[in-house]
Amino acid sequence: MGKAERPDVPKIKNAAVIGGGPAGLMAAEMLARDGAHVTIYERMPSLARKFLMAGRGGLNITHSEPLARFLKRYGDEEGHLAAAIDAFSPAALIAWCEELGQETFVGSSGRVFPKSMKASPLLRAWLRRLNGQGVQVKLRHHFRGWDEAGRLLVEDADGELHKIDADATILAMGGASWARLGSDGAWSSLLRAKGVALLPWRPANCGFDVAWSQHLRDNFAGSPLKNVALVFNDVRVTGECTISGYGLEGGAIYTQSAALRDAIDRDGEALLMIDLKPDMSADVLAQRLEAPRGKTSLSNHLRKRLAMPAIEIALLRETDAPFDDPRKLAAHIKALPLRLLGVRPIERAISSAGGIAFSELDENFMLKRMPGVFCAGEMLDWEAPTGGYLLQACMATGFAAGQGAIAWLEGAR
Numbered sequence: 001m002g003k004a005e006r007p008d009v010p011k012i013k014n015a016a017v018i019g020g021g022p023a024g025l026m027a028a029e030m031l032a033r034d035g036a037h038v039t040i041y042e043r044m045p046s047l048a049r050k051f052l053m054a055g056r057g058g059l060n061i062t063h064s065e066p067l068a069r070f071l072k073r074y075g076d077e078e079g080h081l082a083a084a085i086d087a088f089s090p091a092a093l094i095a096w097c098e099e100l101g102q103e104t105f106v107g108s109s110g111r112v113f114p115k116s117m118k119a120s121p122l123l124r125a126w127l128r129r130l131n132g133q134g135v136q137v138k139l140r141h142h143f144r145g146w147d148e149a150g151r152l153l154v155e156d157a158d159g160e161l162h163k164i165d166a167d168a169t170i171l172a173m174g175g176a177s178w179a180r181l182g183s184d185g186a187w188s189s190l191l192r193a194k195g196v197a198l199l200p201w202r203p204a205n206c207g208f209d210v211a212w213s214q215h216l217r218d219n220f221a222g223s224p225l226k227n228v229a230l231v232f233n234d235v236r237v238t239g240e241c242t243i244s245g246y247g248l249e250g251g252a253i254y255t256q257s258a259a260l261r262d263a264i265d266r267d268g269e270a271l272l273m274i275d276l277k278p279d280m281s282a283d284v285l286a287q288r289l290e291a292p293r294g295k296t297s298l299s300n301h302l303r304k305r306l307a308m309p310a311i312e313i314a315l316l317r318e319t320d321a322p323f324d325d326p327r328k329l330a331a332h333i334k335a336l337p338l339r340l341l342g343v344r345p346i347e348r349a350i351s352s353a354g355g356i357a358f359s360e361l362d363e364n365f366m367l368k369r370m371p372g373v374f375c376a377g378e379m380l381d382w383e384a385p386t387g388g389y390l391l392q393a394c395m396a397t398g399f400a401a402g403q404g405a406i407a408w409l410e411g412a413r
């Protein structure tokens with residue numbers, strides 16, 4: 001009897017990872033470290049394009065706040081993600097980055113970034129490690145579903161369909177925003193055909209439409225609103241956002257975007273209040289505005305007395321502020337009403353809500369209907385604001401799905 005056939009020698013198992021973003025790469029690393037033969041199938045000509053895009057504006061990899069507060073960022077899905085994020089925590093993610101030679105730092109807002117700020121050095125080091133672990137990568141290989149025998153159907157760049165026997169499969173095909181980077185959500189129909197319940201895709205961390213005047217569009221598109229507070233449904237978020245030709249974009253609005261999106265879906269519009277001077281009370285503002293202005297123009301008065309930039313003055317005009325009454329004007333500056341009329345398309349949203357319902361998964365992120373098939377990352381129905389929560393959840397679920405697949409393979413040995 002040959003060595004490989006001896007019943008006491010465990011057979012090396014084949015694991016297929018579909019999708020080479022951060023969730024898939026993390027699952028691949030876990031499985032390869034445990035000795036599985038791992039192949040990543042990625043439809044694009046290179047891996048992790050969205051991860052690289054995330055690094056363009058500074059790769060916010062996780063957040064330094066206490067874990068209990070961190071987990072609250074996942075809203076209703078906290079309970080479904082807590083165990084995975086506890087097992088691969090923000091601290092573990094930071095240690096993992098540093099093992100790959102990428103030191104991190106905590107920014108003033110508590111957000112964590114690699115010192116290089118970019119994703120590319122981290123990705124390069126990660127792919128070197130995966131290569132050293134023997135992980136195979138098949139680029140331009142598009143997953144098309146399963147055949148009747150349960151084999152994976154993967155189409156290569158020449159249109160040839162390969163049938164792949166995998167002992168365990170990780171699905172990590174991402175959400176449905178920025179389709180040009182690879183994750184287009186088209187896999188949804190493959191899982192629906194298998195009876196898997198999915199929630200509809202919706203933009204998350206997205207911009208909103210505002211009916212700006214032509215004057216505002218022509219003169220202020222691209223202007224930042226710095227250190228403002230956005231108030232919606234009694235939730236107050238301080239930060240920065242940007243006036244765009246069509247409406248509003250940027251960090252502070254993204255943090256409010258889930259509630260605003262839901263309100264617009266329900267009511268057709270949402271009324272956002274902007275506090276242009278969050279560090280000053282209405283009384284202090286009114287006192288400063290009451291100072292005699294003589295022949296000074298109103299704009300200069302606002303600029304001198306309140307250090308108000310031109311974009312904020314333009315917003316006051318845009319919203320018919322009561323300029324003649326300092327007390328009322330102060331109140332308006334503290335709660336400038338802005339009607340949001342629509343949600344920007346999912347294509348340009350930072351992330352997407354919707355995807356595979358958690359009720360379809362067991363505690364190891366395995367599809368209950370498809371034993372041996374695990375899911376991770378933005379494919380799953382959770383959402384979170386920007387701040388490092390997206391990558392943390394993608395990597396933690398990749399870690400959990402990888403561990404789940406390892407346990408599954410152990411059982412199958």
Ligand SMILES: Cc1cc2nc3c(=O)[nH]c(=O)nc-3n(C[C@H](O)[C@H](O)[C@H](O)COP(=O)(O)OP(=O)(O)OC[C@H]3O[C@@H](n4cnc5c(N)ncnc54)[C@H](O)[C@@H]3O)c2cc1C
Nearest residue numbers: 019021022023043054060143173174182183377378390391
């Ligand atoms: C502009 C921008 C900035 C961002 N900045 C941050 C940030 O600073 N911090 C943060 O936490 N998050 C950020 N994000 C979000 C973060 O990048 C994503 O949440 C994360 O990349 C999702 O990881 P994933 O592995 O689940 O999916 P993805 O990264 O989308 O990877 C999925 C992969 O699967 C492949 N695939 C899809 N279908 C198939 C198929 N049928 N066959 C084979 N392969 C397939 C895709 O090509 C893709 O490579 C940002 C996103 C954007 C767009």
